[in-house]
Amino acid sequence: MNFKEEYTDRVEKIEKILKKYLPEKKGYQRTIMEAMEYSLMAGGKRLRPMLMWESYRLFGGEGAAIEPFMAAIEMIHTYSLVHDDLPAMDNDEYRRGRKTTHIVYGEDMGILAGDALLNYAFETACRAFEEESEHALRIGKALKILADKAGIYGMIGGQVVDVQESGKAVSGEVLDFIYRLKTSALIEASMMAGAVLAGAEEGQVSRMEQIAGKIGLAFQIQDDILDVTSTTELLGKPVHSDEKNEKTTYVTWKGIEKAHEDVERLTQEAVDLLRKFPAKDDFLEELLKSLVYREK
């Protein structure tokens, strides 16, 4: 299989895992299970579980504990989108061409579906203790990473500052803070938790964090570049939206050339760090590159 086939194959496998861990739709509270499925099974790159899985393989992981964690990180990512779309936040009616969760199920259920997905992420990840009770401490460490990177020192923290500064011109320092927390933190959690669950050592986990941090930042810069250089057709969402909203982006901050250079540099640094591990993983290397050298 070439990279594209391999990638498609893995997305399919991940979707199966997600479905397996979703709650059965039954009981008086059935609506919330439907709303959870509606938002979780709405497509997307499945990037975080894919990075987690591959990081797990890189360190020789072969157990069953990884699957609930893969489902959990995608649930966390999804809940953040559901709450982002709410009227009091971005007030979005569509995402990936489908109506957003609160439009379909009502605003109250939108809030509750987000809460339910976040909580269910931890319910799901905790199933790993049953799958591999001999590795309870390892699982505990991975859980802590997941929780920390999703919270006020990670994704939520970035979201808070993004909301606060919305519509204002922000300094480069603040922009960097938002990108590192809002985008990179969950990428870091994916790669770190995968490594930890496979039994990687502390130094290795911390190198995975570095790699993920660079990739997350490059990914976000590429997003800003595409908003300027791509077409609405290719991107599947309106381009030049940052300019219209007078938003400070990496491109307005450093200019398009420097932005391109930084994507290049950060990706190369991440790949160099990855190559320092004894095990070689061509798919992971290709995956990292594909994320940042993408056209949509």
Place this chain on the structure above:
Amino acid sequence: MNFKEEYTDRVEKIEKILKKYLPEKKGYQRTIMEAMEYSLMAGGKRLRPMLMWESYRLFGGEGAAIEPFMAAIEMIHTYSLVHDDLPAMDNDEYRRGRKTTHIVYGEDMGILAGDALLNYAFETACRAFEEESEHALRIGKALKILADKAGIYGMIGGQVVDVQESGKAVSGEVLDFIYRLKTSALIEASMMAGAVLAGAEEGQVSRMEQIAGKIGLAFQIQDDILDVTSTTELLGKPVHSDEKNEKTTYVTWKGIEKAHEDVERLTQEAVDLLRKFPAKDDFLEELLKSLVYREK
């Protein structure tokens, strides 16, 4: 110390633990830390951490893992109130005589503060792995209980049905479902997690679940009774609110006399089950009784 003094003493100790585990207010995302503190330190009975602590003691628990879990369950309870108060939910501007979180910090920060508290509950509970790494599996089990009882099969599930059925006449079966999930589930989590962290056996934990279930239900029925029999002055909130909202309650369902009887019976059954344990705990027995035979 008599029961009242002992109770006050423990509330003070719990408040200290809560403060200890709250995040330091600093960084660009400082606002969210303030909102978390505002909502968590707003008073309240601190019932759930108190029940957890005492259940831990009942089984001889003496370690440090209990504290982060006590903080975690109160954070979960608090986030549920913050989201309950939102405009799309109950739309409450005041709680316990203070402005609600979204009134003070804005609706977007209200949503994010709730998310942050729920997530931070798991961050905090996970600190127990560092405190007692030799008991990682036990901590994992307690975490699973906490997550399960807070989610769609517990508190959130009850909330979903309560929201859906709001303003409608509901059957006794549905009312029972809502009470068991919305109110009892977190009480069950408190007593079960306390027991598990102290090393209680499966049968003991399941008896704690039974006790907590009965107490939770009795507590909720007493709430319905007080809405009919108490005064606004004593209760600190408007009485006869259920009647005004034409709400089905345990009192409208079964009548006030049967409601009184059931509170009595459920409490007695809980106390009888508690007394079957070899260890005697007068404070816990008094605490259970005080919850249901209360006047506010």
